[in-house]
Amino acid sequence: MEKNFRNLISITDLSIEEIDHLIDVANDIVENPDEYIDICKGKKLATLFFEPSTRTRLSFEAAMLELGGSVLGFAGASSSSAAKGESVSDTVETVGCYADIIAMRHPKEGAPMVASRRTTVPIINAGDGGHFHPTQTLTDLLTIKRKKGELGNITLGLCGDLKFGRTVHSLIEAMLRYDNVKFVLIAPEELRVPEYIREELRKSGADWKEVESMEEVMHELDVLYMTRVQRERFFNEEDYARLKDTYILDLEKLETAKEDLTIMHPLPRVNEISVKVDDDPRACYFYQALCGKHIRMALILNLLGIK
Numbered sequence: 001m002e003k004n005f006r007n008l009i010s011i012t013d014l015s016i017e018e019i020d021h022l023i024d025v026a027n028d029i030v031e032n033p034d035e036y037i038d039i040c041k042g043k044k045l046a047t048l049f050f051e052p053s054t055r056t057r058l059s060f061e062a063a064m065l066e067l068g069g070s071v072l073g074f075a076g077a078s079s080s081s082a083a084k085g086e087s088v089s090d091t092v093e094t095v096g097c098y099a100d101i102i103a104m105r106h107p108k109e110g111a112p113m114v115a116s117r118r119t120t121v122p123i124i125n126a127g128d129g130g131h132f133h134p135t136q137t138l139t140d141l142l143t144i145k146r147k148k149g150e151l152g153n154i155t156l157g158l159c160g161d162l163k164f165g166r167t168v169h170s171l172i173e174a175m176l177r178y179d180n181v182k183f184v185l186i187a188p189e190e191l192r193v194p195e196y197i198r199e200e201l202r203k204s205g206a207d208w209k210e211v212e213s214m215e216e217v218m219h220e221l222d223v224l225y226m227t228r229v230q231r232e233r234f235f236n237e238e239d240y241a242r243l244k245d246t247y248i249l250d251l252e253k254l255e256t257a258k259e260d261l262t263i264m265h266p267l268p269r270v271n272e273i274s275v276k277v278d279d280d281p282r283a284c285y286f287y288q289a290l291c292g293k294h295i296r297m298a299l300i301l302n303l304l305g306i307k
């Protein structure tokens, strides 16, 4: 059956022009909030979160409410019929009877893609396992654009769990499409980016390198994207305990950093950024969370075909 709507499963579902347009709309929403206040009146967003979330779920819900729409959904698999064995395909087909658009997070890689084959309304991947997190990437791109003025011509350091970090995978895929982005991948051997991402970096011809020491490259970076070592993705507690504190960004390590470094983190943070860094003007991670609401407002409008 031909579907007359679009889904967002991977960041590569969007062209650079479409991303630019979403960023423009997100900025216009901030500049002209009155124009958007009732724009989604009568529309409903369902948030189907089979895995925990604070920012993604609540920013989606805040986004829809600020556009004048309504929200429904669940915040854990245990409170949905998934607990009785229902498939994600049956869940989204059912929810399509109640909502106009769906944001779905699932611990299994590929679950939103499977669901997209049966959905009758637009579906947004709000994070699938260690795979992709395209709306976090849109958030990150908006943050970088607002802070740096452009998405090219930067040295981007990505630090921490680059193996399981879905935000990192999506961000690399997105930034590979911009000119003159140098990638510095900072991770211990066990948490390096997966081979398919390394292959994409090789094929792109981009300037990139892998290092283990954050201190060694700090002075080079325009953006430092910190990530959490994710306990929930490890097969055993021993490996997690050994690797979890590999990188802790503190004020001392920032001494050699550029004055206009942009420090980002998709959050939640555990230990990897000292709370003392929060008051440094270079810390942008809570601003980044705000950008997440603005870009999700733009995305909802776009996928609903409004404005």
Ligand code: CP
Binding pocket: 052, 053, 054, 055, 056, 057, 127, 136, 266, 267, 268
């Ligand atoms: N960045 C992010 O995905 O945060 P949550 O897990 O809180 O949604």
